[in-house]
Amino acid sequence: MNAQTQRLAVMAAVLVAIAIGFHALTGSFLTAENLYNIAQQTAVVGIVASGMALIIVARQIDLAVGSLLGAVGVLMAWLQYTQGWSVGASLLAGLAFALLIGLFQGWLSAVIGIPSFVVTLGGLVSLRGAAFLIADGKTQPVTEPGLLALGGGLDGSLGERGSWLLGAALIALIWGWQLVQRRALVRAGGTPDGKAGLISGVLGTLAVIAVVAVFNAYRIEGQEQGQGLPLPLVIWAAVVIVLGFIARHTRFGRYVYAIGGNPDAARLAGIPVRRVMIQLNLLLAALVALAAVVAMARLNAGTNSMGTGMELTVIAAAVIGGVSLAGGSGSVAGTVLGALIIQSIDSGLLLTDVSIGWRMVVLGQVLVAAVVFDRVVQK
Structure with missing residues (x-):
């Protein structure tokens, strides 16, 4: 059993321990209803976290995913509700917008050489403003049954x-x-x-x-x-399977890990570092657009507040799941455990009537503990 497999086993054991502990305290954590809700609530974060894992493996970061999700979600809903576009056309427009932002941010980072932290920090603020401007801050409802099913619920x-x-x-x-x-x-x-x-x-x-x-x-x-099985969970599982295969069994995936291990050596070995980095940004942008569709369907509307603070949860899910912030190691499968651990803790604390303030404190310290654990493993 290699180190990565051992770490996944440890995280799985931690998840089981959390579930058993909260069920002992509440008596309702391991019920089918609560587990169903946890799966639906985790799907949006899990979809984005699977792409964020590869970004971090390549020694990059993206702080704008939450704001981009909000902008894409409200754009798609606005095109349907206010402009009268069809569902298919609005979804394609949202995907195109996300890819354009991903291409721009990837170009600034990979070609111009601006650190991804700075580029995406600017995107975090600007795209949140764009999400407000698209519909003037107004909630845009969506009513197409087929679209709403993607968010789960009675027919989802x-x-x-x-x-x-x-x-x-x-x-x-x-x-x-x-x-x-x-x-x-x-x-x-x-x-x-x-x-x-x-x-x-x-x-x-x-x-x-x-x-x-x-x-x-x-x-x-x-x-x-x-x-x-709720449809958001099915979509999340499909994303993880596809990205896991890409990461471990394709040339692109090997390039990503090589760049994360040593960017200079990867460049000298003939790996097209700039192209791969731009492709990574486009991949993450496409996943954000997909997550925006699921989030919009769950809310039955597009709002400018969608995805607020999600970037930190996504990064935490990747790190808790075993992705090293130093780059070069980690797996897409680990993000599943990371996202479920975060959501399980939040759900368990909610069931025990812990206030939102203390829930935020606990979740923040869980991220710190994951980083400390990562450093210990590296040493």
Whole structure:
């Protein structure tokens, strides 16, 4: 078991301990309803955190993701409600706006050489102002049922049958990927660790079955069938799977880790550092646009306050999940645990009637503790 896997195991154990502890205190933390709500509430942060992980791995930072989400969300809602655009056209316009901002910030950082901290700090302020100016600070409601389903809610889930079908597909993917890795290792002349692969596959299978069973157990009053997997969770899972594959099994992903490990050596080795950095910014911008769609659907509206303070939560999720602020190490999968740990702590404190002030204090110190743990591991 390598260091990254060990760290993920530790974070998973911490998450389980948090859940058990809060359930002992409240008696309601591990109920299907609360877990369903936690999954929905975490999805927006988790989608952005998966892209932020790669940004931090490459020794960069983006402080403007929350403001960009607000600007994109209110733009899409404003185009639908005030300007009468179709849902598809408004979503494409929001994506184009996000990509334009990502390209501009990436160009300033990678080509001009301005530190990403400075560039995105300016974006944090400017884009929040843009979010206000787009609709003059007015809330823009959205009513398209298909769009609202993406935010979860009564009609925003797969249902019991759909959830089991998706679960079966994920289990097949887990074992199929184990087989692909085993064959690749044999072709390379290595000796597969059958025991480790078996344990990994069994744990993954049990995790999928447990998640589907829990969400199917959540039934809204008056409905015979369980809700099943909420669509925000499905979208988040798809993002993590795709980005995880890109990070670990593509040339682009190897370039990102090489740049984070030593930018000068990566440049001398012929890696197009500037191009990769711009592509990273575009990737994160696209994920922010996707998260804005989910957030807008959850709120049934676009508001200029969407995403306020989210940049810190996203960075915290990445760091708690094992991404080193020094760059060069970390994983997309770790951000899932990081985001769930943050949301679980916040939800647990809320259930125990802790005031918002103390919740903020605790969450801030959790981030500090994660950074301290990262430094200890590095040493």
